[in-house]
Amino acid sequence: MKNFTCANLVTMGRHIPTPFYLELAKTEGDRKLKIDSILRIIPGKRLIGVSSWQNSTVVIKLFFQPKWWKRNFLRDVRGINLLLRHHILTPNILHQTTTSDGRGAVLIIDYLQQGVSLGSLFKEACNEDRRDNITKLALAMIGECHRAGIWQKDIHLQNFMLANEEVYLIDGGDIKAEDEGLSLDTALHNLAVFFAQFPVSRDSRVDEWLDYYREKGLKLTQQATLGFHEHIRVAREIRIAKFEKKLFRSTTVTRCVKNSNRFVVYDRTIHSPELEKFIENPDNFINENNLFKAGNTSTVAEITIGGREFILKRYNVKSFWHGLTRVFKVSRASHSWRNSRVLEMLGIATPRPYLMLEERLLWQFRRRAFFLMEKVAEPNILERLETDGKLEADIDSLVKAFQKLFSTMSEYKISHGDMKATNFIFSDQGLYVLDLDAMRRHRSKSSFIDAANKDMSRFQRNWQGGKLERVFGSITNHIG
Numbered sequence: 001m002k003n004f005t006c007a008n009l010v011t012m013g014r015h016i017p018t019p020f021y022l023e024l025a026k027t028e029g030d031r032k033l034k035i036d037s038i039l040r041i042i043p044g045k046r047l048i049g050v051s052s053w054q055n056s057t058v059v060i061k062l063f064f065q066p067k068w069w070k071r072n073f074l075r076d077v078r079g080i081n082l083l084l085r086h087h088i089l090t091p092n093i094l095h096q097t098t099t100s101d102g103r104g105a106v107l108i109i110d111y112l113q114q115g116v117s118l119g120s121l122f123k124e125a126c127n128e129d130r131r132d133n134i135t136k137l138a139l140a141m142i143g144e145c146h147r148a149g150i151w152q153k154d155i156h157l158q159n160f161m162l163a164n165e166e167v168y169l170i171d172g173g174d175i176k177a178e179d180e181g182l183s184l185d186t187a188l189h190n191l192a193v194f195f196a197q198f199p200v201s202r203d204s205r206v207d208e209w210l211d212y213y214r215e216k217g218l219k220l221t222q223q224a225t226l227g228f229h230e231h232i233r234v235a236r237e238i239r240i241a242k243f244e245k246k247l248f249r250s251t252t253v254t255r256c257v258k259n260s261n262r263f264v265v266y267d268r269t270i271h272s273p274e275l276e277k278f279i280e281n282p283d284n285f286i287n288e289n290n291l292f293k294a295g296n297t298s299t300v301a302e303i304t305i306g307g308r309e310f311i312l313k314r315y316n317v318k319s320f321w322h323g324l325t326r327v328f329k330v331s332r333a334s335h336s337w338r339n340s341r342v343l344e345m346l347g348i349a350t351p352r353p354y355l356m357l358e359e360r361l362l363w364q365f366r367r368r369a370f371f372l373m374e375k376v377a378e379p380n381i382l383e384r385l386e387t388d389g390k391l392e393a394d395i396d397s398l399v400k401a402f403q404k405l406f407s408t409m410s411e412y413k414i415s416h417g418d419m420k421a422t423n424f425i426f427s428d429q430g431l432y433v434l435d436l437d438a439m440r441r442h443r444s445k446s447s448f449i450d451a452a453n454k455d456m457s458r459f460q461r462n463w464q465g466g467k468l469e470r471v472f473g474s475i476t477n478h479i480g
Contacts, residue, residue, distance in 0.1 A: 006064035006104035013043040023100040064104035073105035079172030086148035112163040119157035143217025196235035199347020266355035272306040332437035333369035339436035382421040401431035415451035419459035
């Protein structure tokens, strides 16, 4: 087992093998700390891991960012002490020290046995009532903090832990305080940031949640909350913008691989030896038997990697001159990756994105591109209308689904770019939106309206001359 210094940890980035030893400064306890596993890592800056200390399982927070480790360490200690001083549940600090090389600091804190983050519980919840109860658990803690003049800047469900039927607040480094009590503006902004993490469909519950918050936190007047939904929309747009900056680099969720001949980002859940083979030569996974479409512009196939079925879309280079026009442009696979992740954040159903790959020449020059996504085993809307009478019987539900979709697209100034009926799937899981390489989020209202009008014109052409023309015509005013 290796001994690592803070300098070692900085250079290793995200790829730190466990277990490893870390030598501490002279202390009454053990000089060496064994890190058994890593829970979270911010490469080059800090990590959170599990260790044993004085015969107990503990959580280790290690700060090692050059020049800034001391500031980050003290900020975390200050935040935890603020919470403890106001009797807000948070894991206790058991010990704090520096590393033997003098280039980092260590916090040893309580390990919450059987603790589960509210974020994990929310994802696993099987119905709306359960998700609502989890949200209220967090709101009760937020209200308690606000009454104490405290708020958490980066507030989300992963920072709340449920253990022994009690909710704990974690991540002391993000705790802020106002000595003279929290202003209503700060409280409302904090709540807007919290609500912005949820899909747009849950915004309809906000007024109910605010009533619950009033019981646990500050006494917000109805006047104070006028326009609050607009605050949520703005907070969500800021959140999306920050999220987009992380989409093409390695994170806890995704891995990025870049070399002279390819650029790849993929979901870590699909990593396998076979995926490595796919990345090396994706064309080997396409054959005559699994082709859906063999077009000049794009090729679509159903492939299997690691025993799982996916849909693979390859964006082709039609000619030498076409290739020249694509060399410096953002690839359509890249657009699909970004747009599908944004739709997921907004709660709009789309096949889950798993991988984006660009062929490169000398690191920079783009060639073909590949996009790997979830296989949704349902026919598109046009196919269902032609073969399935049940869809026509369920037309009211379909219309409502499109109304919600268009409303969200309008609110966040999103145009699709190709509103063919074949680009939508309607199933028991909801309305799926496909083919996102032309989707765009607009900065200006005028730009969006022009694109939205084109979208609606194309959408209406799907139904011209048919019995659904009037039905779908009634909902196109929900966008633009």
